[in-house]
Amino acid sequence: AQRFDRPEQTRVFVVANQKGGVGKTTTTVNIAAALAMRGLRVLVIDLDPQGNTSTALNIPHQEGTPGVYEAIVDGTDLDELVRPCPDIEGLTVLPASIDLAGAEIELVSLVARESRLDRALQAYLKDCVEAGDRIDYVLIDCPPSLGLLTVNAMVAGREVLIPIQCEYYALEGLGQLVRNIELIRSHLNPKLEITTILLTMFDARTRLSSGVAEEVRAYFADKVLKTAIPRSVRISEAPSYQQSVLTYDGASSGALSYLEAAREITIASSKESS
Numbered sequence: 612a613q614r615f616d617r618p619e620q621t622r623v624f625v626v627a628n629q630k631g632g633v634g635k636t637t638t639t640v641n642i643a644a645a646l647a648m649r650g651l652r653v654l655v656i657d658l659d660p661q662g663n664t665s666t667a668l669n670i671p672h673q674e675g676t677p678g679v680y681e682a683i684v685d686g687t688d689l690d691e692l693v694r695p696c697p698d699i700e701g702l703t704v705l706p707a708s709i710d711l712a713g714a715e716i717e718l719v720s721l722v723a724r725e726s727r728l729d730r731a732l733q734a735y736l737k738d739c740v741e742a743g744d745r746i747d748y749v750l751i752d753c754p755p756s757l758g759l760l761t762v763n764a765m766v767a768g769r770e771v772l773i774p775i776q777c778e779y780y781a782l783e784g785l786g787q788l789v790r791n792i793e794l795i796r797s798h799l800n801p802k803l804e805i806t807t808i809l810l811t812m813f814d815a816r817t818r819l820s821s822g823v824a825e826e827v828r829a830y831f832a833d834k835v836l837k838t839a840i841p842r843s844v845r846i847s848e849a850p851s852y853q854q855s856v857l858t859y860d861g862a863s864s865g866a867l868s869y870l871e872a873a874r875e876i877t878i879a880s881s882k883e884s885s
């Protein structure tokens with residue numbers, strides 16, 4: 612298969628939307644799978660205590676499994692915590708276990724509580740470069756809240772990818788998300804930018820889906836990827852087999868649309884790097 616171009620430097624995406632069930636995890640898993648299957652080196656950071664991203668990428672994450680909690684609370688090197696995805700070459704995962712649920716509260720009393728993931732990640736990325744093994748893409752899957760875990764992701768990242776579900780109330784809460792990102796920009800991470808919007812669970816047959824898509828494009832303009840992800844049973848089935856939709860059914864419309872969305876993201880890299 613054709614390979615995607617490597618970006619000039621590592622691109623770090625925060626996949627965020629404080630609404631649950633909009634496709635953050637599905638998008639993280641499948642964009643990461645697509646990028647890696649097209650020859651890129653990808654790190655996925657699971658920042659949701661549910662660990663659904665870890666599950667879908669076939670990474671053990673039962674209670675007590677060392678992962679992102681140890682990285683941000685204890686300061687353990689990522690090098691000791693990341694695990695290769697057994698099914699996709701070039702893809703590694705920093706897993707989340709349920710222990711991470713406590714981190715939101717424990718972080719409050721720690722020094723540099725907003726930038727602990729950033730420190731851990733930057734040190735690791737630097738080590739990878741020095742070892743001649745640069746990572747091309749980092750995708751951070753956020754929990755459905757704007758708490759300290761999401762803040763840590765936004766301090767560590769450069770680009771925000773917002774999945775928007777083409778359903779009723781899709782735009783509800785987006786204003787709050789955008790304002791939060793502005794706050795992070797002005798106080799904690801001036802480099803953070805919303806670069807990518809992905810429409811998910813799109814149903815071309817309904818006026819509702821087209822209506823939401825139109826509204827989102829009017830607001831976010833060319834940040835919205837041309838590819839919308841269709842509502843697809845294959846996409847929702849794949850995680851129960853601990854698979855991405857690309858490894859589960861690579862010929863399905865869901866797999867092809869995630870591949871195409873990933874391709875669009877890699878093409879934007881020349882535009883974004885500055």
Ligand code: ADP
Pocket residue numbers: 630631632633634635636637638663755811812813840841842843844846847848850865
């Ligand atoms: P979030 O991480 O934002 O909470 P998820 O990615 O877990 O959202 O998706 C919520 C649910 O919707 C999951 O059960 C997932 O399998 C399903 N889902 C996500 N995207 C699609 C899609 N394009 N088609 C069908 N089901 C989907």
Ligand code: MG
Pocket residue numbers: 635636637659663753754
């Ligand atoms: Mg999720």
